[in-house]
Amino acid sequence: MRLIVHNMLTCNIKGVVNKFPLRIEAEKVIKKDVDFNPDFLRHMLAKIEWKALVDGARSMGYTELPDHAPALESDEPFLKKFHHALLELNLEEGSLVCQETGRKFPVEKGVPNMLLHEDEV
Amino acid sequence: MRDVKVKANSKSTEEEEENEMSSSLSVKSTPEIEKKYVHRVYDAIAPHFSSTRFAKWPKVAAFLESLPSGSVVLDAGCGNGKYLGLNPSCFFIGCDISNPLIKICSDKGQEVLVADAVNLPYREEFGDAAISIAVLHHLSTENRRKSAIEELVRVVKPGGFVLITVWAAEQEDKSLLTKWTPLSPKYVEEWVGPGSPMNSPRVRNNPFFGLESIPETDVSAKEQKAETSPSFGLESIPETEESTREPKAESVPETQDSLGEQNDKSSVEVLLEALKMNQQEYFVPWHLPYHRAEVSGASASALASGLAKKDDRKGTVVYNRYYHVFSEGELERLASGVGNAMIVDRFYDKSNWCIVLQKEALNQD
Numbered sequence: 001m002r003l004i005v006h007n008m009l010t011c012n013i014k015g016v017v018n019k020f021p022l023r024i025e026a027e028k029v030i031k032k033d034v035d036f037n038p039d040f041l042r043h044m045l046a047k048i049e050w051k052a053l054v055d056g057a058r059s060m061g062y063t064e065l066p067d068h069a070p071a072l073e074s075d076e077p078f079l080k081k082f083h084h085a086l087l088e089l090n091l092e093e094g095s096l097v098c099q100e101t102g103r104k105f106p107v108e109k110g111v112p113n114m115l116l117h118e119d120e121v
Numbered sequence: 122m123r124d125v126k127v128k129a130n131s132k133s134t135e136e137e138e139e140n141e142m143s144s145s146l147s148v149k150s151t152p153e154i155e156k157k158y159v160h161r162v163y164d165a166i167a168p169h170f171s172s173t174r175f176a177k178w179p180k181v182a183a184f185l186e187s188l189p190s191g192s193v194v195l196d197a198g199c200g201n202g203k204y205l206g207l208n209p210s211c212f213f214i215g216c217d218i219s220n221p222l223i224k225i226c227s228d229k230g231q232e233v234l235v236a237d238a239v240n241l242p243y244r245e246e247f248g249d250a251a252i253s254i255a256v257l258h259h260l261s262t263e264n265r266r267k268s269a270i271e272e273l274v275r276v277v278k279p280g281g282f283v284l285i286t287v288w289a290a291e292q293e294d295k296s297l298l299t300k301w302t303p304l305s306p307k308y309v310e311e312w313v314g315p316g317s318p319m320n321s322p323r324v325r326n327n328p329f330f331g332l333e334s335i336p337e338t339d340v341s342a343k344e345q346k347a348e349t350s351p352s353f354g355l356e357s358i359p360e361t362e363e364s365t366r367e368p369k370a371e372s373v374p375e376t377q378d379s380l381g382e383q384n385d386k387s388s389v390e391v392l393l394e395a396l397k398m399n400q401q402e403y404f405v406p407w408h409l410p411y412h413r414a415e416v417s418g419a420s421a422s423a424l425a426s427g428l429a430k431k432d433d434r435k436g437t438v439v440y441n442r443y444y445h446v447f448s449e450g451e452l453e454r455l456a457s458g459v460g461n462a463m464i465v466d467r468f469y470d471k472s473n474w475c476i477v478l479q480k481e482a483l484n485q486d
Contacts (some may be wrong), residue, residue, distance in 0.1 A: 001234070008214070008243050008244055009240050012240050012241075026355040037191075044193075047278075065263055109227060111234055113234070113235040115235055115237060118150060
């Protein structure tokens with residue numbers, strides 16, 4: 001699972017208000033190179049919840065992201081860091097934790113399982 | 122066919138649900154029929170199913186290729202990931218309820234997760250577009266089908282597009298219907314409820330259901346071919362076995378299908394009965410060859426529990442998949458009930474009803 005997906009994921013347990021973001025408990029992180037595409041990154045900047053990305057990256061061991069996205073989006077050094085955090089860090093094993101309930105959604109072999117139990121729906 | 126015992130959770134409103142004897146189930150709960158005849162089946166047949174799912178449906182490909190470069194595309198019910206990455210300029214995120222199918226996707230390096238299309242664990246408006254290809258017909262109540270559409274609209278940005286395709290009740294290949302098991306009427310009533318959209322004379326008078334003789338293809342030849350040769354058939358054409366569609370072979374029509382021991386009627390009689398009931402609820406068989414079943418491992422318990430049966434003549438374990446096929450206009454009616462989306466395209470293609478929705482754009486000042 002990469003942070004581009006994590007930035008979208010929510011806890012859908014019935015009644016939960018604080019469903020996003022999920023806290024990452026990383027057990028195994030792998031880095032995989034991805035081609036740098038500044039246009040795509042700029043497109044993503046509008047969607048990304050920045051703090052969730054920064055916290056998620058930190059949980060995966062990457063601390064280079066600034067606390068705020070700079071005003072000059074076209075700044076290439078920034079985009080390179082953004083690119084690395086968003087697309088090149090892979091959570092292979094770990095959990096995504098609901099901040100309100102503590103419920104852990106497992107991530108195994110890079111795949112999160114977000115299915116709820118019967119009593120959570 | 123054995124009667125299917127189903128917890129009655131198909132009623133439309135929450136009040137009705139609370140009045141039921143069984144524990145009240147929300148629309149997001151998975152009904153038993155889907156657990157047994159959708160989830161467990163796909164889990165058991167996943168690799169075999171995936172091996173038959175490679176042809177890209179041109180209409181879906183066209184939709185995906187029309188999207189702006191860099192679009193985030195959400196595929197809810199992505200199956201074996203056939204469409205993920207189809208447009209290389211877009212970023213695809215797929216989800217499916219079947220872990221084995223998702224594993225096939227992730228082995229290909231696709232970005233996927235295990236999730237429920239009726240309850241997407243996504244925050245709103247993240248996607249630029251969403252697709253739901255041959256998914257909604259596996260949902261057994263109208264409310265669940267509507268919820269799934271609402272979810273697709275919710276997760277795309279304002280102005281974003283959603284493509285939905287479902288199997289049509291009006292099949293181009295009439296002979297397929299003779300291989301399907303219509304589900305018995307009392308369960309149809311429970312699931313569908315009064316005021317269903319199927320009470321239209323259109324179905325009864327539909328030329329697709331004419332009474333001319335129905336040629337059938339030779340089943341075992343089709344199966345063999347599917348295993349060894351690439352097929353030009355498309356997944357959009359519903360198959361009764363693992364094979365994809367081929368030109369019809371001339372052969373003596375069979376009056377009994379593989380589930381024939383349960384159904385002594387001729388195929389035409391079955392069809393007529395289905396017509397009478399405006400039948401839209403079916404079990405559609407999937408033939409899993411024995412050698413594939415051994416690999417899967419799930420089949421031993423499926424056979425033991427009666428979920429699947431052996432067909433020694435074909436050398437397959439036969440699973441039933443639950444389908445609610447859609448009648449003409451039904452998908453539109455369902456989608457038009459979603460407040461903040463407009464239907465921008467609708468078409469029938471290869472025995473599927475298809476629709477493109479656009480989510481309301483934000484008001485511009």
